[in-house]
Amino acid sequence: MPTKHIPDSTWRKVEKEHVKAVIATKQSLKDSDILNILILKGLEAIEEEDYIRLSERKDRK
Template sequence: MPTKHIDDNTWRKVEKETVRAVVSSQVAFKDTEVLKILILKGLEEISEEEYKVYAAKNKGR
């Protein structure tokens, strides 16, 4: 599996979402499973316009 860096703030959000997934489903999930779910869901939902808005916000970096 390819390895990519995820900043600490984002990873904490994934960990919190993992807890939410476990509590709501009463099924154990690994952090990496939840990360995969979030990525796939995001890929289904994100629009080109959202990329443009994100790019405009981060242009100054």
Template sequence: MPTKHIDDRTWRKVEKEAVKATIATERSIKETDMLKWLINKGLEHITVDDYDDIAKSKKG
């Protein structure tokens, strides 16, 4: 499986979501599973306009 660096701030958000999911479902949710779910959910909803916003924020 490919690995990529995830900055600490983003990883803490993933960890918090995993805790929320664990509490909500009363089942243990691994951070790596949560990351995969978050990525896939985001991929379902990202738009070309979002790409433009990302590109603009990188310039400034």
């Protein structure tokens, strides 16, 4: 699996979703499985304008 930096604030959100998933399923789930489903769901929802907003935020810095 490629290693990429994930900001701490984003990772905390992933951890919260992990806890929700474990409570909902009453099963132990791996971080990587939760991260994968979050990425896949995000890919379904992302739109071109989201990339444009990201680019504009980076330009302002």
